[in-house]
Amino acid sequence: MSSNTLAIEHISKRYGDVVALDDLSFDVRPGEIFGFVGSNGAGKTTTMRIALGVLAADSGQVLLGGRPVDLDVRRTIGYMPEERGLYPKMKVGEQLSYLAELHGLSRRDARAAVTHWTERLGISERVGDTVDSLSLGNQQRVQLAAALVHDPAVLVLDEPFSGLDPVAVDVMSAVLAEKADTGVPVIFSSHQLDLVQRLCHRVGIIAGGRMKAIGTVDELRGVGTPRLVVHAPDAPVGWADHLHGVRTVEHADGHTVLELDDPASDQDVLTAALKTGPVHEFSLRRPSLTELFREVVTA
Structure with a gap:
């Protein structure tokens, strides 16, 4: 030591x-x-x-x-x-x-x-x-x-x-x-x-x-639940709700934050987003320490 x-x-x-x-x-x-x-x-x-x-x-x-x-x-x-x-x-x-x-x-x-x-x-x-x-x-x-x-x-x-x-x-x-x-x-x-x-x-x-x-x-x-940030200005509320293993966390003014159970499903999300119109942002975001803290202490 x-x-x-x-x-x-x-x-x-x-x-x-x-x-x-x-x-x-x-x-x-x-x-x-x-x-x-x-x-x-x-x-x-x-x-x-x-x-x-x-x-x-x-x-x-x-x-x-x-x-x-x-x-x-x-x-x-x-x-x-x-x-x-x-x-x-x-x-x-x-x-x-x-x-x-x-x-x-x-x-x-x-x-x-x-x-x-x-x-x-x-x-x-x-x-x-x-x-x-x-x-x-x-x-x-x-x-x-x-x-x-x-x-x-x-x-x-x-x-x-x-x-x-x-x-x-x-x-x-x-x-x-x-x-x-x-x-x-x-x-x-x-x-x-x-x-x-x-x-x-x-x-x-x-x-x-x-x-x-x-x-x-x-x-x-890296062990927290990954989130996708999608900016699809024409996407309606609930546009991703039909996708398996995907949960909508936030949706406002065309900006949607989604939680994924399976990171491989991001391509399904992109396909669904493009069906609503143009996609200006599509990025994977790891949880902040604050978000991770909430996950850990409430688990």
Whole structure:
């Protein structure tokens, strides 16, 4: 196992009769951005807390570079919780320096790291302000700086993009890509699936405490139900309903989206479309991650 692969191995967790996690396994590799997606209550936050060692699993184990996550290993993890964990009345710069020193940095190195990350995240002018005086977006940036300030070996981020404006999203996305480029495994959860699709090397979809699908975005989209987009301006409503294995998903202004059970039937669809008149577009479209997510969690 690579020196900083994060491995989740067969972890299970129950709260009374509620099964939060059920034999969950996956890994996050060096230099990889891994998107962890699921509905509310699917088990994402529970998984991340177990990965950090702040919550005990009923069974299974979490390894970082082949080592169980003990206190020393935990100090090498950068964590950004969904519920913000900052001291509201403490000044930004003082707080970040304090957290860096808790992770083992000298005072001098801590101050240098605070300067670097507050400048990189666009909050250098707010280091003398208390956290509770900041906008929610800037609080989010400070929280990310807190996860980065000790140069972590792995990043675990729970809904890091929540509440950010587009500029802040771009800044945070660039920072995560930069960290991954240095070999750091990055895992983050998000409900913004278009962002997950754009940023992540691999994605895991969790539902009911189980991993329902995992792979690259292209791999996952490849197993989803294929759709045909047909622009036949003269085609009436229901023009493809007689075709076997073909379902109309949308039809408006001559644009029709069809789902196919058998990809080979696309030629039958084209023949039927041409019978209605001219065809201006005929293209196969794989489902987006959002569409695939709906398929997986409702299956």
